[in-house]
Amino acid sequence: MHLSLVCRAKPVLHGYFRSSCSWRVRIAFALKGIEYDQVPVHLIKDGGQQHTEQYKTLNPMQQVPAVEIDGITLSQSLAVIQYIDETRPGPPLLPADPKKRAQVRMISDIIASGIQPLQNLHVIQKMGTEKVQWAQHFIDRGFQALEPLLKQTAGKYCVGDEISMADICLVPQVYNAERFKVDVEQYPTIKRLNETLLQIEAFRVSDPSCQPDTPEDLRA
Amino acid sequence: MATQDKPVLHGYFRSSCSWRVRIAFALKGIEYDQVPVHLIKDGGQQHTEQYKTLNPMQQVPAVEIDGITLSQSLAVIQYIDETRPGPPLLPADPKKRAQVRMISDIIASGIQPLQNLHVIQKMGTEKVQWAQHFIDRGFQALEPLLKQTAGKYCVGDEISMADICLVPQVYNAERFKVDVEQYPTIKRLNETLLQIEAFRVSDPSCQPDTPEDLRA
Numbered sequence: 313m314h315l316s317l318v319c320r321a322k323p324v325l326h327g328y329f330r331s332s333c334s335w336r337v338r339i340a341f342a343l344k345g346i347e348y349d350q351v352p353v354h355l356i357k358d359g360g361q362q363h364t365e366q367y368k369t370l371n372p373m374q375q376v377p378a379v380e381i382d383g384i385t386l387s388q389s390l391a392v393i394q395y396i397d398e399t400r401p402g403p404p405l406l407p408a409d410p411k412k413r414a415q416v417r418m419i420s421d422i423i424a425s426g427i428q429p430l431q432n433l434h435v436i437q438k439m440g441t442e443k444v445q446w447a448q449h450f451i452d453r454g455f456q457a458l459e460p461l462l463k464q465t466a467g468k469y470c471v472g473d474e475i476s477m478a479d480i481c482l483v484p485q486v487y488n489a490e491r492f493k494v495d496v497e498q499y500p501t502i503k504r505l506n507e508t509l510l511q512i513e514a515f516r517v518s519d520p521s522c523q524p525d526t527p528e529d530l531r532a
Numbered sequence: 533m534a535t536q537d538k539p540v541l542h543g544y545f546r547s548s549c550s551w552r553v554r555i556a557f558a559l560k561g562i563e564y565d566q567v568p569v570h571l572i573k574d575g576g577q578q579h580t581e582q583y584k585t586l587n588p589m590q591q592v593p594a595v596e597i598d599g600i601t602l603s604q605s606l607a608v609i610q611y612i613d614e615t616r617p618g619p620p621l622l623p624a625d626p627k628k629r630a631q632v633r634m635i636s637d638i639i640a641s642g643i644q645p646l647q648n649l650h651v652i653q654k655m656g657t658e659k660v661q662w663a664q665h666f667i668d669r670g671f672q673a674l675e676p677l678l679k680q681t682a683g684k685y686c687v688g689d690e691i692s693m694a695d696i697c698l699v700p701q702v703y704n705a706e707r708f709k710v711d712v713e714q715y716p717t718i719k720r721l722n723e724t725l726l727q728i729e730a731f732r733v734s735d736p737s738c739q740p741d742t743p744e745d746l747r748a
Binding site for chain 1: 590
C-alpha cells in the first residue's frame with residue numbers, strides 16, 4: 313500500500329449545523345461515502361466565530377463552509393462539491409451529458425447566486441426588522457423562477473433521474489424557505505422533489521438536526 | 533453543421549454577467565448574435581412575459597445555444613467550454629479548477645448579486661454605500677486568495693473563468709467608486725487582462741446596444 317494513502321488525512325469541514333451552504337457539502341460527502349471531520353464555526357457566538365483572525369486565514373470571506381482537503385483549503389460550496397466529484401469515485405454529482413450538466417449548474421447557481429446570498433446571515437443582519445420580508449422576497453423570486461425550470465428539467469430528481477448538485481442545493485434552500493415562512497405549497501415541483509430527496513440517506517445524515525454542533529433543543 | 537444556428541445572447545451592454553459570457557465567446561472564437569435587453573427602459577425589458585420564458589429569474593444574460601436556453605453565466609461558460617474547441621476556460625488540474633471556481637463564485641455569488649440592479653433599486657439613497665460595502669468585502673477576500681493563486685492570471689499562467697469574472701467586477705467596482713488601488717493584485721490582473729483582445733472586443737463601450745454617449 314502506498315504510504316501516501318495510509319497518511320492521507322480525512323477532509324475537514326469547517327461549518328455550521330444550520331448553514332445551508334455547509335449542508336450542501338455534507339450531502340456531497342455523504343453521497344460519495346467520504347468520511348470527514350467537522351470543526352464547528354458558531355456564526356452567532358462570540359460575535360460570530362467566522363470573523364476570527366484564525367478563521368479568516370481559512371476563508372477570507374468570513375463565511376462557512378471552508379474545507380481542508382488534499383493539502384489545500386477551499387471555500388465556496390459548489391467549487392468544493394465539484395472538486396470532490398472530480399477526485400473521488402462513487403456516484404457522479406453532475407450528469408455526463410453537457411446540456412444536462414449545464415442545467416444542473418444553472419439550477420444550482422439560481423440557488424447559490426440568486427437566492428441564498430440575498431438571505432444569508434450577513435445580509436439579514438443588515439436588514440433589521442425587515443429581515444423576514446426581505447428574505448421571503450428573494451426566496452419567492454428564486455422559487456418562482458425555479459418552479460417552471462424544474463417542471464422542464466425534472467424527472468425523479470431536479471434534472472432527469474439521477475441525483476445531482478442541483479438536488480444538493482435544493483433541499484437546504486427549501487429548509488431556509490421554511491425557516492422564513494415561505495409557503496412552499498405554491499411550488500409543487502419544488503415541494504415534490506424536496507420530499508423525495510429527504511427520504512435519501514445522504515440527505516438525512518447531513519440534516520441540521522443531527523450534526524455535532526446541533527443544539528440540544530434542535531436535535532432530532 | 534451547416535445549419536447549426538449561431539448562439540444568441542440576450543444581454544445588456546453594461547451587465548457584468550452578460551460581459552462574462554461575451555468574453556467566453558470571444559476567447560473561444562465563437563460567433564454569436566446579440567439581442568439587447570434594456571434593463572431600464574419600459575420598466576425593464578427583462579420583466580416582459582416574452583423574456584420571462586427565456587429566463588424566469590428576469591435577469592440577463594440568457595443564451596439560446598444548441599437548441600436549449602440557458603441562464604446563469606457560469607453555467608453558460610462551462611457549457612461553452614465543454615462543447616467547443618479552443619483554449620480551455622478551466623485548467624486541467626482538479627485543484628486549480630477548484631481554485632478557479634472558488635474565485636469565480638466569490639464574485640458571482642459573493643459580490644455581484646449583492647450589487648446588481650434589482651437589489652440596488654431596493655436600496656434607494658443608500659445604494660452606493662451598499663454596493664461599496666459588498667464589493668469591498670469581496671475584494672478584501674479576493675486579494676489574499678489571488679496573491680496565493682495568481683501567476684500571470686488569476687490562477688497560474690492560463691486565462692480562466694476566474695479572469696472572465698474578475699474584469700467585469702472591477703468595472704462595477706469603478707462604477708461604484710470603490711478604490712481599487714487598495715487591492716494591488718486585483719489591479720494588476722485587471723490591467724493585464726484589459727490588454728487582451730477577447731476582453732476588449734466584449735467591453736461595454738463597444739456593444740451593439742452601447743449608447744452613443746458611452747461608446748469608446
